[in-house]
Amino acid sequence: MRTTESEKLYRRAVEVMVEGVGSASRGPATFGDYPQYMRRGEGARLYDVDGNEYIDWMLAFGALPLGHAHPKIVEVIGREIANGTHFATALEVEVEVAELLTKLLPHAEKVRFANTGTEAAMACIRLARGLTGRRKIVKFEGHYHGWYDAVLVNTNPQLPAALGHRFDPVRIADSSGLTVESWRDTVVVPWNDLEAFERAMDAHGRDAALVVTEGVMANMGVIPPKPGFLKKVQEIARAQGALFYLDETVTGFRVAAGGCAELYGLKPDIVSYGKALGQGFPVAAITGSKAVMEGFEWGKVLHYGTHNSGRLALYAAKTMLEEMLKDDKAGFRRLADLGQKMAGRIGKILAGNNRHPATVQSVTSMFQIFFTEKESIDSYRDFCSHVDRRKFRDFVRLLHRRGIFMSPSNTLHSLSCVAHTDRDIDLTADAIGDALEELR
Ligand SMILES: Cc1ncc(COP(=O)(O)O)c(C=O)c1O
The missing domain is CATH 3.40.640.10 (Type I PLP-dependent aspartate aminotransferase-like (Major domain))
Known part of the structure; x- marks a missing residue:
């Protein structure tokens, strides 16, 4: 995946903007050498300035239940x-x-x-x-x-x-x-x-x-x-x-x-x-x-x-x-179904992976992966003691290269929108399997 246009923009950005971004969680502290600069969104997809396409599971930190440009x-x-x-x-x-x-x-x-x-x-x-x-x-x-x-x-x-x-x-x-x-x-x-x-x-x-x-x-x-x-x-x-x-x-x-x-x-x-x-x-x-x-x-x-x-x-x-409330709140049911399907698929992949012990936790349309030996993370203290956040960040960077967009910050989470499809879930599941193989 080529990200040279993002890199060029970042070099310009750091000259004139703090950390090159509008909020710390969008910059190199979270995204590594430089973040992808996004240009366009449509449905569940984001496109960066290099023309790369991503399935977006970050959705502006949850701000987009209907997805992009509904x-x-x-x-x-x-x-x-x-x-x-x-x-x-x-x-x-x-x-x-x-x-x-x-x-x-x-x-x-x-x-x-x-x-x-x-x-x-x-x-x-x-x-x-x-x-x-x-x-x-x-x-x-x-x-x-x-x-x-x-x-x-x-x-x-x-x-x-x-x-x-x-x-x-x-x-x-x-x-x-x-x-x-x-x-x-x-x-x-x-x-x-x-x-x-x-x-x-x-x-x-x-x-x-x-x-x-x-x-x-x-x-x-x-x-x-x-x-x-x-x-x-x-x-x-x-x-x-x-x-x-x-x-x-x-x-x-x-x-x-x-x-x-x-x-x-x-x-x-x-x-x-x-x-x-x-x-x-x-x-x-x-x-x-x-x-x-x-x-x-x-x-x-x-x-x-x-x-x-x-x-x-x-x-x-x-x-x-x-939109979300029509047909007896069908939009909210769809959000939850998609989130639970995605979390269920991730759970199966993680269970079959012995090299990187991990678990997925979810509530309807929100989910997050924790690299941990524990069966579940139940508190902030568990999170501080038992979650490998660095491994998560490396893992998400591998997902980015495969066209899956999640926040590399383990303190955040992934979310579904009504524009996600079963095919998006399949593609994301495949990318997660591949990324786990490559993860060190
Ligand atoms: C639970 C909670 N409350 C408040 C806020 C602050 O919201 P905003 O970023 O819109 O100021 C956030 C932001 O992430 C949040 O997660």
Whole structure:
């Protein structure tokens, strides 16, 4: 595979852009010498500047349930862009999307739109503090809620010795430039560890404004919650007067129409969405009961934004929801079927490969491969101790050469879109078999 045009672009890019890319996870830290520069997407395919074709399983980190350039999205956005890009005024389309969301999501009585998952998380945290008058927030190890200071602790894999005792995890800030004060009120707890959570809530629960969790640990690959764990977290948070905040930035409109709240029978106080909601456009949503959401009214708890409720993003969201929900949510069933088929095929290939012990974990349309001697990876601590991330990166680079696009970062995951086909699954399975043969 020739990637000389990408290499040339990268040489230009590093002269004028930090790491040659717009976000660290797209650059050489993840992709090796230089990343492929992508030019075009269609369905489940991506094409780079050298003309190479890839089956895309990264899908803009999950932002594309309909795949690239879906004809309906192209039609609607083409029509609407001719009517203007952004007004920063009240819009008919925002009412329509909010109505769709409140009809679909049992916990959601009111909606507020933002642009990114990070912003939505910031607003949720401020809202919970405003409503409860409490300062502390409880988050889980290995969970990422965006790059906001208060939650940018214990989001990266670390050496196991650095993690501390599970009843008192060492808090590790993941960036320079964070003041200690910015995360002083953040309590960190191991996930999927009910005893540790109960202890932490005994100690801090009465001062906690919220407990925030991902529904699936999706920023350490794919780690599903243990049966009943999230319901217990919800119950204990409520009993202490803290809001139960489910961050569905990854899982919303992805693992099921109603996200993890539907999949695991939860009724969170507040939920944020992003990624899949905008079908590639930047839009996030904050949803909750009237009582909770009205905390934002008249700026009691302030949330502003020039680009909130961007009209093109909301037309994309409306179109995505209509397409995915039609025929009794057939789009979401297709996403899950394809994801499970792909994960099942990978599982069989890995089971027949003795040279590289590995396992695949999945939740409906999300899956990730772990090179590990363990049968399953159940926690952040497992991930830090038992997963060979370097081998995964080398493996994914071999897949790239075979026209399969996944993120080389083992902390991310692969995803299906409705445009994937059984043939894509066959081609991907063949490439995975070949790559495992070549892997050292
Ligand atoms: C669970 C979760 N929350 C929040 C975010 C932040 O979203 P954004 O990148 O749109 O700011 C992410 C991004 O990966 C995420 O995975």
